[in-house]
Amino acid sequence: MKIALDAMGGDRAPEATVHGAVWAARDFGLTIQLVGHPGVIEAELVKHSAHGLDLPIIPANEVVEMNEPPAAAVKSKKDSSMVVAIRAVKAGKSDAFVTAGNSGGALAAALFGLGRIKGIKRPALSTIFPTNAERGYCFLLDVGANTDVRPEHLLQFALMGCHYARRVLRIPNPRVGLLSTGEEEDKGNTLIQAATPLLKAGRLNFIGNVEGKDVPAGLADVIVTDGFTGNVYLKGAEGVARMIQDRLEREIKARPLARLGALLARGALRALRTTLDYREFGGVPLLGVNGVVIVAHGRSDAYAIRNAIRVARQTAEEGLVQAIESGLGGG
Amino acid sequence: MKIALDAMGGDRAPEATVHGAVWAARDFGLTIQLVGHPGVIEAELVKHSAHGLDLPIIPANEVVEMNEPPAAAVKSKKDSSMVVAIRAVKAGKSDAFVTAGNSGGALAAALFGLGRIKGIKRPALSTIFPTNAERGYCFLLDVGANTDVRPEHLLQFALMGCHYARRVLRIPNPRVGLLSTGEEEDKGNTLIQAATPLLKAGRLNFIGNVEGKDVPAGLADVIVTDGFTGNVYLKGAEGVARMIQDRLEREIKARPLARLGALLARGALRALRTTLDYREFGGVPLLGVNGVVIVAHGRSDAYAIRNAIRVARQTAEEGLVQAIESGLGGG
Numbered sequence: 326m327k328i329a330l331d332a333m334g335g336d337r338a339p340e341a342t343v344h345g346a347v348w349a350a351r352d353f354g355l356t357i358q359l360v361g362h363p364g365v366i367e368a369e370l371v372k373h374s375a376h377g378l379d380l381p382i383i384p385a386n387e388v389v390e391m392n393e394p395p396a397a398a399v400k401s402k403k404d405s406s407m408v409v410a411i412r413a414v415k416a417g418k419s420d421a422f423v424t425a426g427n428s429g430g431a432l433a434a435a436l437f438g439l440g441r442i443k444g445i446k447r448p449a450l451s452t453i454f455p456t457n458a459e460r461g462y463c464f465l466l467d468v469g470a471n472t473d474v475r476p477e478h479l480l481q482f483a484l485m486g487c488h489y490a491r492r493v494l495r496i497p498n499p500r501v502g503l504l505s506t507g508e509e510e511d512k513g514n515t516l517i518q519a520a521t522p523l524l525k526a527g528r529l530n531f532i533g534n535v536e537g538k539d540v541p542a543g544l545a546d547v548i549v550t551d552g553f554t555g556n557v558y559l560k561g562a563e564g565v566a567r568m569i570q571d572r573l574e575r576e577i578k579a580r581p582l583a584r585l586g587a588l589l590a591r592g593a594l595r596a597l598r599t600t601l602d603y604r605e606f607g608g609v610p611l612l613g614v615n616g617v618v619i620v621a622h623g624r625s626d627a628y629a630i631r632n633a634i635r636v637a638r639q640t641a642e643e644g645l646v647q648a649i650e651s652g653l654g655g656g
Numbered sequence: 657m658k659i660a661l662d663a664m665g666g667d668r669a670p671e672a673t674v675h676g677a678v679w680a681a682r683d684f685g686l687t688i689q690l691v692g693h694p695g696v697i698e699a700e701l702v703k704h705s706a707h708g709l710d711l712p713i714i715p716a717n718e719v720v721e722m723n724e725p726p727a728a729a730v731k732s733k734k735d736s737s738m739v740v741a742i743r744a745v746k747a748g749k750s751d752a753f754v755t756a757g758n759s760g761g762a763l764a765a766a767l768f769g770l771g772r773i774k775g776i777k778r779p780a781l782s783t784i785f786p787t788n789a790e791r792g793y794c795f796l797l798d799v800g801a802n803t804d805v806r807p808e809h810l811l812q813f814a815l816m817g818c819h820y821a822r823r824v825l826r827i828p829n830p831r832v833g834l835l836s837t838g839e840e841e842d843k844g845n846t847l848i849q850a851a852t853p854l855l856k857a858g859r860l861n862f863i864g865n866v867e868g869k870d871v872p873a874g875l876a877d878v879i880v881t882d883g884f885t886g887n888v889y890l891k892g893a894e895g896v897a898r899m900i901q902d903r904l905e906r907e908i909k910a911r912p913l914a915r916l917g918a919l920l921a922r923g924a925l926r927a928l929r930t931t932l933d934y935r936e937f938g939g940v941p942l943l944g945v946n947g948v949v950i951v952a953h954g955r956s957d958a959y960a961i962r963n964a965i966r967v968a969r970q971t972a973e974e975g976l977v978q979a980i981e982s983g984l985g986g987g
Contacts, residue, residue: 589917
């Protein structure tokens with residue numbers, strides 16, 4: 326299996342990307358195609374003992390920067406690592422694409438270069454969200470690809486999310502929840518009220534509408550929302566987690582005894598950070614585009630990149646794109 | 657000044673409500689009108705030394721329950737504590753109304769009984785949200801009164817929020833942010849894109865669009881959003897905070913040394929809880945209705961009720977309703 330990695334994408338590229346590629350090639354025995362400036366990539370590769378690993382370079386001399394307007398950048402930068410990598414996926418030279426770069430850019434490049442899966446109206450960005458339930462996480466989508474959606478789009482997000490949850494996250498019968506302002510069907514806005522009957526009628530394990538507090542409580546495995554609400558929700562959660570950690574640190578620093586206490590409790594504090602850590606999952610799929618595209622966090626380090634490559638392999642092996650297409654046709 | 661308190665409203669009523677009323681009457685020298693079943697209230701009052709305090713009872717023999725459909729409950733229960741208290745405000749017998757009961761019920765009762773401030777199209781539910789900035793909090797609205805809004809409603813939420821921030825929260829020139837998926841004006845959904853120019857043109861210290869993570873970071877003093885997004889956002893933040901606290905507790909309990917550490921750091925942990933605590937603020941206004949209505953958290957204890965009464969007094973003293981009305985007329 327060959328996986329194209331955007332060597333230039335992410336806050337810590339190319340150090341973290343090339344390091345992560347070496348790591349993944351060694352751990353998983355995959356071919357990792359490093360897409361980007363050959364000189365830059367080679368300068369990183371020599372830092373590692375990559376002997377015997379299959380790490381070919383696919384040259385690409387431009388980069389879609391993190392804060393560029395995605396669609397315009399992708400259209401004008403035909404030789405960017407993202408556009409070149411997507412072209413390799415389209416041509417069948419790569420089985421999947423992984424990037425920690427501009428996620429809007431990845432979406433635009435995938436839409437232009439691969440198009441949508443037949444029958445899918447809108448692709449969706451997803452995320453793994455931590456929960457307090459036994460499994461420890463749920464799958465949330467859309468988190469930003471579509472800021473204005475129609476009820477039938479939410480149904481498709483639910484169907485795609487279930488395919489991913491079953492095949493890649495190994496959740497046998499994922500419970501689906503629609504994010505709303507209350508469980509009752511008369512709660513929510515007009516979009517939610519129109520979408521609820523569609524999800525009830527769909528071939529889904531739909532548990533009903535869930536509130537904002539039910540997501541971290543782990544009430545559902547797949548949480549469906551529009552990309553505006555999902556984006557605001559996800560960034561809000563990240564901000565609240567950071568605020569709490571910062572405040573706790575500040576309160577501890579202000580007290581000598583607490584500083585000693587934190588030292589004794591450092592295993593627990595570290596375990597808390599790990600459970601809230603995006604790095605274990607590495608990346609999440611761009612669902613609905615006609616190919617495997619895995620988006621990693623912009624802050625990804627080498628370990629996160631390695632794990633994103635693992636997710637890409639699994640998503641390609643499990644035939645997720647084909648499953649979504651035939652799932653729509655068949656049901 | 658006379659403040660009508662819903663003695664029957666909230667998870668801990670009537671114990672916490674009556675206790676909070678006694679506390680507020682003593683601390684602030686106010687008349688607190690206890691609205692509810694006289695027998696129930698009297699049985700609570702005798703537990704306190706309320707000698708010399710002005711705590712008249714306004715009889716009301718029904719209760720709008722926490723999970724009742726608000727509009728229907730308020731229409732059918734004419735003798736409920738909420739409806740009776742709102743009637744007292746309307747008749748000028750009370751200067752403000754405080755409740756820890758069903759907030760949708762408070763909204764419905766206020767809309768039916770008091771109506772909207774002249775010129776205001778939609779009332780809004782608000783909240784105090786903790787931040788990492790120096791002030792430690794911001795003011796967020798709407799958090800649930802209006803799940804479908806138009807751009808001009810968001811402008812009015814911003815104007816009302818600023819009046820409250822200036823007069824009651826004592827923030828001289830509140831920075832207003834519109835909750836969106838990015839700072840750029842082409843981000844957000846169609847509602848946000850239509851509202852942004854209105855807020856820019858309004859007589860506001862509008863700092864632009866803010867992301868979900870910017871709210872806890874304290875980038876703005878008044879955050880404006882629609883009631884669907886605001887409700888999902890707020891409940892999500894509460895859920896994430898609870899998840900983090902639960903996980904930290906679990907990790908500490910699993911480690912003997914960490915348990916000792918937590919004991920040494922208990923001052924810091926307590927300080928963290930206090931900064932995230934809704935009780936200090938007590939309650940938040942229902943903005944846009946033609947009278948002072950303060951909604952306290954359903955879980956309010958006596959201290960939170962006392963503080964909600966303080967907020968009600970200040971809101972009435974500062975003439976917030978008149979300020980909003982003339983602010984709209986004047987500009």
